[in-house]
Amino acid sequence: MTLEEARKRVNELRDLIRYHNYRYYVLADPEISDAEYDRLFRELKELEERFPELKSPDSPTEQVGARPLESTFRPIRHPTRMYSLDNAFSFEELKAFEERIGRALGREGPFAYTVEHKVDGLSVNLYYEDGVLVWGATRGDGEVGEEVTQNLLTIPTIPRRLKGVPERLEVRGEVYMPIEAFLRLNEELEEKGEKVFKNPRNAAAGSLRQKDPRITAKRGLRATFYALGLGLEESGLQTQYELLLWLKEKGFPVEHGFTRALGAEGVEEVYQDWLKKRRALPFEADGVVAKLDDLSLWRELGYTARAPRFAIAYKFPAEEKETRLLDVVFQVGRTGRVTPVGILEPVFIEGSEVSRVTLHNESYIEELDIRIGDWVLVHKAGGVIPEVIRVLKERRTGEERPIVWPETCPECGFHLVKEGKVHRCPNPLCPAKRFEAIRHYASRKAMDIQGLGEKLIEKLLEKGLVKDVADLYRLRKEDLLGLERMGEKSAENLLRQIEASKHRGLERLLYALGLPGVGEVLARNLAARFQSMDRLLEASLEELLQVEGVGELTARAILETLKDPAFRDLVRRLKEAGVEMEAKEKGGEALKGLTFVITGELSRPREEVKALLRRLGAKVTDSVSRKTSYLVVGENPGSKLEKARSLGVPTLTEEELYRLLEARTGKKVEELV
Ligand SMILES: NC(=O)c1ccc[n+]([C@@H]2O[C@H](COP(=O)([O-])OP(=O)(O)OC[C@H]3O[C@@H](n4cnc5c(N)ncnc54)[C@H](O)[C@@H]3O)[C@@H](O)[C@H]2O)c1
Numbered sequence: 001m002t003l004e005e006a007r008k009r010v011n012e013l014r015d016l017i018r019y020h021n022y023r024y025y026v027l028a029d030p031e032i033s034d035a036e037y038d039r040l041f042r043e044l045k046e047l048e049e050r051f052p053e054l055k056s057p058d059s060p061t062e063q064v065g066a067r068p069l070e071s072t073f074r075p076i077r078h079p080t081r082m083y084s085l086d087n088a089f090s091f092e093e094l095k096a097f098e099e100r101i102g103r104a105l106g107r108e109g110p111f112a113y114t115v116e117h118k119v120d121g122l123s124v125n126l127y128y129e130d131g132v133l134v135w136g137a138t139r140g141d142g143e144v145g146e147e148v149t150q151n152l153l154t155i156p157t158i159p160r161r162l163k164g165v166p167e168r169l170e171v172r173g174e175v176y177m178p179i180e181a182f183l184r185l186n187e188e189l190e191e192k193g194e195k196v197f198k199n200p201r202n203a204a205a206g207s208l209r210q211k212d213p214r215i216t217a218k219r220g221l222r223a224t225f226y227a228l229g230l231g232l233e234e235s236g237l238q239t240q241y242e243l244l245l246w247l248k249e250k251g252f253p254v255e256h257g258f259t260r261a262l263g264a265e266g267v268e269e270v271y272q273d274w275l276k277k278r279r280a281l282p283f284e285a286d287g288v289v290a291k292l293d294d295l296s297l298w299r300e301l302g303y304t305a306r307a308p309r310f311a312i313a314y315k316f317p318a319e320e321k322e323t324r325l326l327d328v329v330f331q332v333g334r335t336g337r338v339t340p341v342g343i344l345e346p347v348f349i350e351g352s353e354v355s356r357v358t359l360h361n362e363s364y365i366e367e368l369d370i371r372i373g374d375w376v377l378v379h380k381a382g383g384v385i386p387e388v389i390r391v392l393k394e395r396r397t398g399e400e401r402p403i404v405w406p407e408t409c410p411e412c413g414f415h416l417v418k419e420g421k422v423h424r425c426p427n428p429l430c431p432a433k434r435f436e437a438i439r440h441y442a443s444r445k446a447m448d449i450q451g452l453g454e455k456l457i458e459k460l461l462e463k464g465l466v467k468d469v470a471d472l473y474r475l476r477k478e479d480l481l482g483l484e485r486m487g488e489k490s491a492e493n494l495l496r497q498i499e500a501s502k503h504r505g506l507e508r509l510l511y512a513l514g515l516p517g518v519g520e521v522l523a524r525n526l527a528a529r530f531q532s533m534d535r536l537l538e539a540s541l542e543e544l545l546q547v548e549g550v551g552e553l554t555a556r557a558i559l560e561t562l563k564d565p566a567f568r569d570l571v572r573r574l575k576e577a578g579v580e581m582e583a584k585e586k587g588g589e590a591l592k593g594l595t596f597v598i599t600g601e602l603s604r605p606r607e608e609v610k611a612l613l614r615r616l617g618a619k620v621t622d623s624v625s626r627k628t629s630y631l632v633v634g635e636n637p638g639s640k641l642e643k644a645r646s647l648g649v650p651t652l653t654e655e656e657l658y659r660l661l662e663a664r665t666g667k668k669v670e671e672l673v
């Protein structure tokens with residue numbers, strides 16, 4: 001490549017990257033995948049290395065994010081600069097990073113690191129003066145961000161006041177949307193026929209940058225913190241590991257997981273381990289971040305224009321494959337909503353075959369402009385959910401066919417109704433609704449009726465043996481033996497499973513019944529708040545809105561279902577069949593509003609007591625402050641006791657604590673744990 005050719009490509013790349021930065025950072029609506037973006041970025045970086053004369057301070061490789069748009073929010077200058085991170089995509093690159101450090105420090109590795117999850121959200125900066133939160137802002141271009149204090153304050157775990165911290169303090173972290181909240185939000189948007197978010201990061205960015213904080217509040221955002229700006233020197237902290245513990249102690253949520261590792265090899269081990277466990281995380285992580293543990297080395301190494309030299313983001317693989325959309329089938333869900341599902345020519349992505357992909361709703365199809373026969377680029381969002389990134393329009397032949405919505409329900413033939421962009425089967429007895437309802441009810445996280453698979457459900461419906469989930473409890477062995485391939489043993493097994501499902505508790509039942517918008521977490525919150533089905537059936541809109549995670553839309557939809565005579569009848573029949581309608585986790589929110597700290601040894605494991613207090617709605621923290629309601633004092637208490645005394649925080653012995661619990665819940669501690 002000649003210099004001239006390189007110059008041309010460099011300019012092209014810079015233009016492209018600036019455009020995608022704008023879509024991503026400013027509009028929170030990217031057109032290409034992160035992996036594609038990373039490839040462009042990398043190509044540019046490599047060209048600039050090869051042709052240093054093309055380097056320029058206004059290249060995206062020398063910049064952080066993008067300068068925010070004027071007029072939406074108040075611009076705010078960060079007292080100290082915020083940075084991005086350099087990436088590594090392989091163990092080799094990780095080793096190269098460690099060698100670079102070694103050279104810069106004139107010292108041999110291996111070095112000690114703190115390794116953290118790289119949470120895929122957006123970074124924010126909180127500014128405190130004399131321990132009082134003054135403002136919070138997005139990173140923006142690292143120098144100037146957007147002030148989003150009111151929106152940040154809708155995240156309940158962000159502390160407003162701090163004790164014992166440097167006079168001027170910047171605390172940095174990530175605002176993110178948990179995967180469950182993300183799926184729920186998209187489901188709501190799908191239901192309304194609106195545009196869905198492509199991934200949790202964009203959903204988080206879109207939600208934090210709402211003009212109306214009340215909307216932000218309903219989106220279930222969370223935050224986790226990992227760095228200090230101003231105040232780092234004064235804090236006297238020596239290592240990143242200590243820093244994270246310090247943040248925790250000061251009351252900041254540190255939810256992203258962290259551990260220590262030695263050398264690139266050690267980091268690699270953590271990386272491989274976390275990669276395996278990635279799916280179990282409640283948030284989307286796009287890699288791990290390794291930071292030199294020793295903060296004094298940070299000062300020696302410093303920063304490039306874009307990123308610190310002492311840290312690296314080691315990204316998880318993000319495979320993308322090209323394949324074809326062979327067909328679109330239409331599925332009717334439990335609510336009667338028709339969802340288009342793309343049938344793909346099967347491809348192997350990150351360890352499993354992908355052959356189906358949701359196309360959400362009409363808005364989504366219009367926006368993607370996807371047609372049957374199209375070549376598409378597919379990946380797994382967060383390593384889990386198959387998703388079309390883009391249609392490869394340049395490969396169209398003219399043979400592609402537009403997707404046509406059916407006029408009638410593919411399951412029952414009823415004429416579909418269209419509400420805005422949503423197609424719905426209005427037939428209350430539509431078998432799809434029944435099939436889906438039973439399948440969901442029996443699924444593992446719901447009532448966990450093993451052996452009641454899809455085939456069997458179909459047969460039971462076909463033979464008219466069940467019409468809804470309550471009928472499951474009326475099945476007799478004779479009924480089952482009449483079905484093909486059902487032996488004595490499996491029939492008995494199934495009946496035993498069905499019997500066992502009666503005792504899963506209200507939490508699982510609420511999830512199993514598929515109340516609108518109610519996933520596992522909401523089901524648990526509802527059960528904790530109302531304790532019994534009877535109480536829930538009487539709930540008012542206001543009461544529902546008080547439940548954590550319930551927004552206006554969900555509350556109204558739940559209420560409508562609760563009042564629905566068909567739903568009430570179903571509940572009545574389940575109850576008659578002996579299905580438990582009480583919460584397993586007893587006590588509800590008996591301790592809501594109280595904050596506990598524990599010191600010394602208790603007769604029960606401390607973790608058990610903490611978990612119990614939390615379940616009852618209390619907060620349990622590690623350090624005593626004026627906000628502490630009670631310090632629980634066990635054997636051999638530590639310095640927290642003196643602190644409590646000096647602040648006038650009341651103390652409880654273990655016994656007194658249990659008496660308080662009994663008074664508030666009407667139950668003895670043995671019944672509660
Ligand atoms: N698809 C697109 O069009 C598009 C456009 C622009 C950027 N992007 C994506 O964004 C990336 C660049 O964005 P970026 O500059 O915001 O940086 P980044 O996401 O690559 O990494 C830096 C950021 O990681 C975050 N982070 C999460 N956990 C952290 C932890 N434990 N410690 C420290 N930091 C942590 C911080 O917010 C930090 O600013 C690209 O690599 C690409 O993946 C995509």
Ligand SMILES: [Zn+2]
Nearest residue numbers: 409412425430
């Ligand atoms: Zn139908």
